[in-house]
Amino acid sequence: xxxxxxxxxxxxxxxxxxxxxxxxxxxxxxxxxxxxxxxxxxxxxxxxxxxxxxxxxxxxxxxxxxxxxxxxxxxxxxxxxxxxxxxxxxxxxxxxxxxxxxxxxxxxxxxxxxxxxxxxxxxxxxxxxxxxxxxxxxxxxxxxxxxxxxxxxxxxxxxxxxxxxxxxxxxxxxxxxxxxxxxxxxxxxxxxxxxxxxxxxxxxxxx
Numbered sequence: 001x002x003x004x005x006x007x008x009x010x011x012x013x014x015x016x017x018x019x020x021x022x023x024x025x026x027x028x029x030x031x032x033x034x035x036x037x038x039x040x041x042x043x044x045x046x047x048x049x050x051x052x053x054x055x056x057x058x059x060x061x062x063x064x065x066x067x068x069x070x071x072x073x074x075x076x077x078x079x080x081x082x083x084x085x086x087x088x089x090x091x092x093x094x095x096x097x098x099x100x101x102x103x104x105x106x107x108x109x110x111x112x113x114x115x116x117x118x119x120x121x122x123x124x125x126x127x128x129x130x131x132x133x134x135x136x137x138x139x140x141x142x143x144x145x146x147x148x149x150x151x152x153x154x155x156x157x158x159x160x161x162x163x164x165x166x167x168x169x170x171x172x173x174x175x176x177x178x179x180x181x182x183x184x185x186x187x188x189x190x191x192x193x194x195x196x197x198x199x200x201x202x203x204x205x206x207x
Contacts, residue, residue: 054163062187064128072098072106106135
């Protein structure tokens with residue numbers, strides 16, 4: 001199905017593509033995920049990365065070998081996610097379970113609930129926090145949590161944007177980059193200097 005989707009952009013020829021659904025890629029394991037993305041890249045003639053692999057790329061770029069998983073998902077999916085990261089060689093030191101009221105419901109988690117529950121967890125100042133999945137609204141929460149400490153904050157969407165910009169040669173610390181991307185760029189050592197001309201290049205995200 002993914003090959004059909006990736007070939008269905010009409011006259012648009014993406015220079016890079018991110019597959020944003022993480023849950024199905026957890027089932028593949030990291031090796032299977034890499035194999036699938038390599039096959040899709042060969043078929044489309046341009047780099048294809050899953051959001052899960054983009055997270056791994058970004059975590060390695062910032063030098064993170066350990067994660068705190070911040071998850072609004074049901075326990076079975078959280079465990080599947082944890083298994084994926086550990087199989088990729090990242091240690092998961094702790095899981096912070098986020099609830100919307102009394103339920104696991106990522107789309108219903110408010111900014112206030114997310115910020116409050118992360119703060120209540122009293123996490124180490126040097127921790128790398130991975131907010132799992134693509135269903136929880138995180139931009140405002142991460143901006144607020146970023147003022148608390150110098151922790152590294154990762155999400156699927158943020159890592160996907162970082163990977164796409166890096167792949168296309170667009171500096172993540174450029175003037176048009178979101179502040180959360182610039183924060184990551186400081187940790188990756190991404191230089192603004194000599195990069196390829198990315199004008200007119202296109203990255204897309206598919207689910």
